[in-house]
Amino acid sequence: MQAYLELQSYPDVLPALKSLREREAGIRLAFLSNMTPHMLDNAIKSSGLEGIFEPSLGTDKVRVYKPDPRACRMGIDAFMLQREEIVFAAFGDWDAAGAKLFGYPTFWVNRLNLPVEELGVAPPMPLAEI
DSSP, rough: OHHHHHHOOOOTHHHHHHHHSSSSSOOOOOEEESSSSHHHHHHHTTTTTTTTTTTEEEEGGOOTTTTSSHHHHHHHHHTOOGGGGGOESSSSSSHHHHHHHTTTEEEEEOOOOOOOSSSSSSSOBBBGGO
């Protein structure tokens, strides 16, 4: 469990996220995570990503886990946007598939080139293949 408090990001993550934040497009960023707020805050800090994200949306607040629709809805409630106005980028295909079923425009960031799991719904095309 200690490892979750000390997560590191890939080297290209911080520059890419800063670029999104600095554009005048009004892009806002948040984590929607099954981690507790303590775990998520520590992971953000250890990854050097402090100040990049707005709310940390931990699913324990709604007492369900992603991909439950109540967890996915946290993004809509936090940003007061329609689901079509939110882009969901997921590391796991199960997470991308759940967000896609919920109705979010979704990208699967398949950094590990993993095969698609058989979940009854395919995640969107992995970002690495676009």
